[in-house]
Amino acid sequence: MRSFRQRLLAGTFAVLVLAIAPAYSQNFSGKSDDTTSSLGSFKIQVATNFQSVVNGCPGYDPTTRIWTSPTMFDGTTLIGRSDVLTDGSPADLNGVPVGSANTVVSENMLSAPPGWPCLGDTPCAAAPGTHEVHTELRKLNLVAFACGGPPPGRPAVRAGTAYSAPIKISSGEVESHAAPGGSPDFPASSFFDMFVQVDLPACGTLPASTVQNNLPLIVKNNHLTAFPPRVIYIHDQSSSVPVVFAPGGPFAGQTLGYLVLAGHGASFTCSQSDQDEFNTFMASQPVGTCPSNACAPPSTGGCSTANGTGKVSNGAVICITPAATAGTNPQ
Numbered sequence: 001m002r003s004f005r006q007r008l009l010a011g012t013f014a015v016l017v018l019a020i021a022p023a024y025s026q027n028f029s030g031k032s033d034d035t036t037s038s039l040g041s042f043k044i045q046v047a048t049n050f051q052s053v054v055n056g057c058p059g060y061d062p063t064t065r066i067w068t069s070p071t072m073f074d075g076t077t078l079i080g081r082s083d084v085l086t087d088g089s090p091a092d093l094n095g096v097p098v099g100s101a102n103t104v105v106s107e108n109m110l111s112a113p114p115g116w117p118c119l120g121d122t123p124c125a126a127a128p129g130t131h132e133v134h135t136e137l138r139k140l141n142l143v144a145f146a147c148g149g150p151p152p153g154r155p156a157v158r159a160g161t162a163y164s165a166p167i168k169i170s171s172g173e174v175e176s177h178a179a180p181g182g183s184p185d186f187p188a189s190s191f192f193d194m195f196v197q198v199d200l201p202a203c204g205t206l207p208a209s210t211v212q213n214n215l216p217l218i219v220k221n222n223h224l225t226a227f228p229p230r231v232i233y234i235h236d237q238s239s240s241v242p243v244v245f246a247p248g249g250p251f252a253g254q255t256l257g258y259l260v261l262a263g264h265g266a267s268f269t270c271s272q273s274d275q276d277e278f279n280t281f282m283a284s285q286p287v288g289t290c291p292s293n294a295c296a297p298p299s300t301g302g303c304s305t306a307n308g309t310g311k312v313s314n315g316a317v318i319c320i321t322p323a324a325t326a327g328t329n330p331q
Contacts, residue, residue: 028185031082034227036079037269040265041072045067050256054067069144073147074140079099080103117175136169164246170192175189191219195217218239232282236261240290243256244256263278
């Protein structure tokens with residue numbers, strides 16, 4: 001029979017092992033909401049007919065024609081997730097309720113990034129039958145200077161319930177790297193098809209205005225180890241998404257330019273160390289370019305083909321028809 005000391009040492013060791021076990025030893029939890037904080041930033045390469053208008057705006061570089069935002073903060077980001085399901089199942093294809101809002105998200109409404117779900121990570125054995133959850137970025141309201149300095153204000157990035165009505169759903173998915181039926185569920189990959197409104201300050205000769213994307217802004221990360229994750233979602237140089245002025249405001253329907261880089265630091269705070277980590281990461285990312293060297297806005301309707309690997313939406317064509325004034329001088 002073991003001595004009391006042996007039993008005590010064994011129990012202590014077991015507790016220590018559990019305490020230091022990596023987060024990715026966990027499995028996905030059930031349907032719920034996660035409330036967390038966020039940092040964010042973006043770069044817009046400005047179309048030719050608006051370059052003189054935004055010249056003089058803080059963060060605009062007339063040499064590269066890129067408008068870079070300051071780092072923005074949101075202290076109450078809300079992310080909903082579904083119950084656990086399997087890739088390719090009827091529930092996956094037909095849709096499941098997500099979060100407390102019970103927004104139905106189906107595979108058919110999603111457009112995944114190239115290389116999904118492994119996104120280049122190894123080892124990764126994900127395949128039809130692998131565990132996943134559907135998600136919704138229910139509320140995001142990133143505001144400049146919210147971490148100190150002047151009063152919070154523009155630029156700001158809004159999505160989900162912070163998006164002006166009618167709300168556009170920013171849906172997504174988290175899929176395990178484990179083989180079908182395998183465990184644990186973490187590590188995992190995640191993406192969101194983001195629809196955002198960006199509130200711009202009055203600067204240069206541009207009045208205070210709002211732009212939005214009508215094609216999904218796909219942000220991704222392949223290193224999730226828990227819910228809510230502490231990761232930086234990135235929209236990288238693999239695609240450039242046009243942003244157009246919102247209806248009812250200045251230059252309505254015209255193309256301001258293209259989002260060539262965007263980042264969302266989920267579970268990042270206002271601490272200086274978190275800001276430094278986020279900003280260093282974003283500064284290291286390559287920046288995309290406009291579809292044409294001249295950065296001309298589209299003169300006719302433009303289309304994008306969904307190209308996520310293994311998604312039902314592969315090959316789906318999503319189109320945008322710019323206003324008749326696009327491609328001319330702003331009016």
